[in-house]
Amino acid sequence: MKSMVIGGIILIVALIAGTYIVAGDALSSDISIESSLTFLGAICVITITVFVALKYVNQIKNDTASGELSEEAWDGIGEYKNEIPTGWALAFVGTMVWLMWYWTVGYPTNGFSQIGQWNEEVNEYNARFESKWENPTNDTLVAMGESTFLVQCAPCHGVDAEGINGKAHNLTKRFSKEQVVHVIKNGANSLKTAYPAGMPPMMLTEEADINAVAEYVAGGFKGEQPAMYSVCAGCHGADGAGMAFVAPNIKAYDDALVTAVLTDGKKGSIGMMPSFKGRLNETQEKALAAYIRSLGE
Template sequence: MKSMVIGGIILIIALMTGTYFMAGDSFALGEDYINDLTMLGAVAIIGITVFVALKYVNQIKNDKATGELKEENWDGIGEYGNNIPTGWALMFIGTIVWMMWYFFIGYPTNQFSQIGQYNEETNEYQAKFESKWNNISQEDLVGMGQSVFLVQCAPCHGIDAEGIDGKAQDLTKRISKESVLDVINNGANNFKTDFPGGMPAGMASGKDAEEIAEYVAGGLKGTAPAMWAACSSCHGENGEGMDYVAPNIKNYSDKLVATVLKDGKKSIIGSMPSFDGRLSETQVKAVANYLRSIGE
């Protein structure tokens, strides 16, 4: 047993030395009590773990099984009905107590957090930004939208918004004939947040689908086809959509752009990821105004 204790002490010293060697620069005693507690916890965990392991290794080597055997056995192999070891029970309860302390009192739940500070500063800046541009003019709004577009959107849609060889939606017009046909044939449910019902497939087919696709892709100009009535029941007679029913298919309204940026979009070209949280409300509105200005 004496040799095991000596070995345990040597192991503790070796582990603590290795810990301090790897992270010692972070633990300047007295400068940050959180780091001091962390180092103290490391010492406690290493010490308790080693000595508990030594205790039970010694018991395994020297103790003999005692107690009353249970009636159940398997091929003559049974187990004693002894209580759980006191040491293990105390460790279990202690772990729960420590967990509750750490969760409600310890770091980082109620202490300084760089992430928390960053979020506070970001929210403060966003509020300042929104306040500054609360009464922005139409000209400034379009200019802001162009700046945001060039940074956030142009890498895929191109600086001219024409989609870079068809790899992304051509934003100089609301929608292409091919896209309209794809939605008519296969349905769509891109905007689950604002339009949870989606659009079912097969609302039209054949010549009727072709006529609707041409009408919508052409900006809803001219005489509406006979089957347009089926579409207008949700999208509205002017194609500008209905809240919580169907999106605008005539132009890039503020609500449509906000919905696309929030939910992302899947089309025949590919999938656009969500930009939720990356732009402020004013910036989203600015992008919508810019898109409408280049499509006019």
């Protein structure tokens, strides 16, 4: 036992020295009551832990089992009818009490939450924002949309909205012929929130018809309307203005189309635009649509 005590003391000294080596710089740079108490607490924890471990190691080595054996035995191995140790029982009950307190009253259920505070402040700011810009003019929407575009959209579409090395579509032009041809041949089913039916691929099959319709739509619906545009007009309308919940406007970047693309993302001829759902409020979405329309004008 004496050798174990000496070994325990040596172990305590070694652990305290190791703790000081690791955390000594912080202690020497901040000589405050808190830091001193923290280091003193570490010494206490190390000392108590080592001596408790030595106590039980000594019991394992020297104690013998005693008490009344139960009647059941397995291969000559029996079990004593000893009572639960008082300390263990108190620790178990205390743990259960602490658990119920933690679930019902303690942190973090009713405690301060930085995330909760952040959400409250964001909700409060959004409410003020919506109240301030409840009825903005078109000029105000365009200015607001430009700021939103430069932050959210410019990394792909560029500050001039003309796209960056083919990474995103040129928004100064409504649609290119290549985009329209791609949609006709491959369909467009990504805007499911606003237009759940989508558009099936190959509504037109003849190359001449596809090119004629694509040139007419990309050209802004100017000139003589191709006869086969009637296939598109069934959903998009004769003027291309679209139908709510059926097909989007293919004549202009109206609010509904821009909101649908922001909500669901858009798969096009050069890749997939991710969804921006939840990143912009309703006013910002309208502002972005107004700004994009102003680019074409």
